[in-house]
Amino acid sequence: MIDFFKKLFKPEGSSSTARERLRLVLLSDHLSLAPDVVESLKLDLIAVISKYVEVDEAACDVTFERQDSAIAMMANIPILAMKTRPPSPPPAPSAPPSAPEPPPSSFGTPATAKVAEEAPSPKPPAAPRRKRRRRRPGVTPSLGSAAPAPG
């Protein structure tokens, strides 16, 4: 009803039709994907993400935007709640507020983070060792001179 009056008093020009047609035609040009393919891609995306988190399917929006020379897929998928999994470790619920971006993989992050912390720690001692090795040729004369002294 409101739409009717809107159309009555301010007839919508055909430029909005042109804009919409242009948007759609360029979308498929850039992707070489038909609109129904885009729709099924969106449904598949939602299905995959729904395995990990509860999403608001009605508010999901998948669009494609051109950024300079590349095309980016923008998926706006509102998350309603996290799906609790039996083996999830206790720090998982506290992870989303600090790092909201990777909630699905957050279950694995504590473990990988520890590995990452441990990994660099042996490296710094390793570097000086190498340096010492390199210095050895220069050091050996002094060692050599020290060696004959007792002998």
Add this chain to the structure above:
Amino acid sequence: MHDVQPEPVAAPIPKPRGRAIVITSGKGGVGKTTTTANIGAALARSGASVVLVDADVGLRNLDIVMGLEARVRHHVLDVLESRATLDDALVTDKRVSTLRLLAAAQTREKDDVDTNAMHDLVDTLRERFDYVLIDCPAGIEMGFQNAIVGADEAIVVCTPEVSAVRDADRVVGLLGNREKIWLVVNRLRPALVRKGKMLSVDDVNAILRLPLLGVIADEPGVIVSTNKGEPLALDDTSPTGAAYRAIAGRIAGTDTSAPVIPTEPTAMQRLGAFFGGSAR
């Protein structure tokens, strides 16, 4: 004491290489040739040496728009195939002495042009002229490839139509990495835009996202000027001519003002036009 080094003082300062700019659009009939003629005339009038190259082999038009068709003796393929020297083929403009035209062959096909030879020709022209403007044929086939091969910069001409924007978008993708790709929006009808019946400049550039060089209104003066073979850019009384001169200024870097979007003529201007204004 020191070795005698050759003094470079006496050597003439080499002219900096000119700029090669291709005017393209993808879609035909959006005003590439008119844009080429007017930008060339405006650049030349400001003192630069300019050569216009008609790369639309088989459908020669630039000479007509420039009003130089009677002076053409040789064309670009005569030069590429060594039947004529470059100097023989270059036509000097009637009005601006620093403006030259290299016409296309009318009775040949686009595939007859050797892409490497075309590249070399543009390079040769860049040694001699400040600006080499190449009028690209419609389409994205061989003629397009030959027209863009020597150009570092491109001007994409687009009208506010779905088909033109789509083709321009495709062409921008095909142009790849150029030093600069500009946009000229041609044939804008301000009254229709106001009524929401035509895509606006913003609508067009929301898709193409190119630096806007200028906007040309769809007005009778453009048709009249092509009828006569006199580029509007040389007409001091024409607002469209002024718009072309501003475009030339932006290319040269002398005009840093933002492009003016044409507005509807006032009642007085319409009255003036009715009683025999500039458009005849």
